[in-house]
Amino acid sequence: MKYTSCIHLEHGITFFSNSVQICCISSHQGGGSIVEIQDYRGELIDWDLFFEKRNQLRENTRNGIPPKKCMGCYYLKEQDWNTENYIDEVLIGHFTHCNCNCIYCYTEADKKFFNANKTYNIYPVIKDMIDKKILSKNATITFGGGEPTILQEFEELVYLLLDYDVYNIRIHSDGIKYSPAIEKGLKLGKITLITSVDSSSEEIYKQVKQVPCFDKVWENLSKYANAKNGLIRTKYVLIPGVNDSLKEVKNWLQKTYESGIRHIAFDIEDNWFKARRENIPQYIYVIFDFVTECYKQYNIDSCELYERAYNLKVDRENKLNSVSQ
Ligand code: SF4
Ligand code: SF4
Structure with missing residues (x-):
């Protein structure tokens, strides 16, 4: 059915440290950040209730009334949308701790707090989505937080997704900690690794990232680059x-x-x-x-x-x- 909507509104989910939202997009006029579950701490999701609420938003959008928070968002497109209930856009961003210290990061406001902020284990939630066939194998799974490679469940979670045969996993990592799971996913051609270096010299790296890891990061990037097939940016x-x-x-x-x-x-x-x-x-x-x-x-x-x-x-x-x- 053809109408103006967006991939996140139709089939997206975003996990933050204390909420579940539709997406993480926010630079447009409407401001985004549509919260679906408040005070969320990693509980298994009641998918019947989830889709009941989501379908109300989708139906309004189909009738030309998208959420006000979507106003001006470039993700809105007129096309045929699949009206079935499944998820194929996932943002895993429930963690805020990081081994880097970028001056532009939202965590810069209170680094101590964000590094100490205890998060939940998202592995059971993703496993539940797989077991209940809520998660499409065509899904794009994006990791962004915090630094995912220092997340306790990270390696196990990536292997779970690789075994499920999801082939579009996007991982935003600062590249400071080397991850065997990322290397495996790159070799299989199922992972895109994005590492923000923001510089080409040690001096500017230090100014932006505020950690002495310039050589380590480029060394790890070269090592990942040897794992052919996957895409690194x-x-x-x-x-x-x-x-x-x-x-x-x-x-x-x-x-x-x-x-x-x-x-x-x-x-x-x-x-x-x-x-x-x-x-x-x-x-x-x-x-x-x-x-x-x-x-x-x-x-x-x-x-x-x-x-x-x-x-x-x-x-x-x-x-x-x-x-x-
Ligand atoms: S239109 Fe934009 S703000 Fe609305 S759900 Fe889609 S990406 Fe998010
Ligand atoms: S690597 Fe990412 S999460 Fe870590 S400080 Fe930089 S912007 Fe923030």
């Missing part, structure tokens, strides 16, 4: 005033290639982007254009734009279109 979050030199960006592309990695991702620091969205300085466009237009010169095969960078691109296209009309 080094990511660069552009932080104006910190790592915004074209030289640093060019060296990042070069270092990525030299590490045996052929894919990148690009984004812009969230708070800065939200504050400056209507007034982006020209030099930011220059860096954006260089990354998106010249990455192939470094023998990099693809560049994925994350939420803010994608919004910057769409905003600019919209402005150019309105001027030419």
Whole structure:
């Protein structure tokens, strides 16, 4: 059936440390963050009740009334949607502890608290989704938190998903701790690993990440890169005033290639982007254009734009279109 909706609204679930939400998207006008279960601490989910509530939202959306929090979200698309009840977009983000210390991270507000914040074990919940055939084998499972590799259940959970034959597992890891489960998933071609290095020099790495792990991370990335088949992206979050030199960006592309990695991702620091969205300085466009237009010169095969960078691109296209009309 054809109507305007989004993949998360139809078949998504997002696990946070104290809630279950539809998605984690929030940069658009409506603000996102639609909570489905409050005060959630890892209990098994009553799927009949879950889909009863979700179907109400889906039906409203089908009738042209999507949730207000979805207003302006670029995920909304008109297409045929499968109206059956299953999940095929999962974000596992129920943990906040991390062995890194990025200056742009939400945990920076109170690192001690977020590192000490006790989380629940999500393994039984995912196992229940598999046993009850709620989780589609075509699902995209994304890990983002916190740092997943230091999560107690991480290795066992990745092996569970690999055994279930899910083939699109996206893991955001800082690359400080090497994970045999990630290596296995890369070898099987079922994992995409995204590591935000945000720099190409030890000095800028230290400024952004606030840990002395520059060499360790690149060493681990090269090791992962030897596990052929899977896809690895080094990511660069552009932080104006910190790592915004074209030289640093060019060296990042070069270092990525030299590490045996052929894919990148690009984004812009969230708070800065939200504050400056209507007034982006020209030099930011220059860096954006260089990354998106010249990455192939470094023998990099693809560049994925994350939420803010994608919004910057769409905003600019919209402005150019309105001027030419
Ligand atoms: S439209 Fe956007 S905010 Fe709404 S559920 Fe989809 S991704 Fe989330
Ligand atoms: S690696 Fe991720 S979770 Fe850890 S501090 Fe950096 S942004 Fe935050």
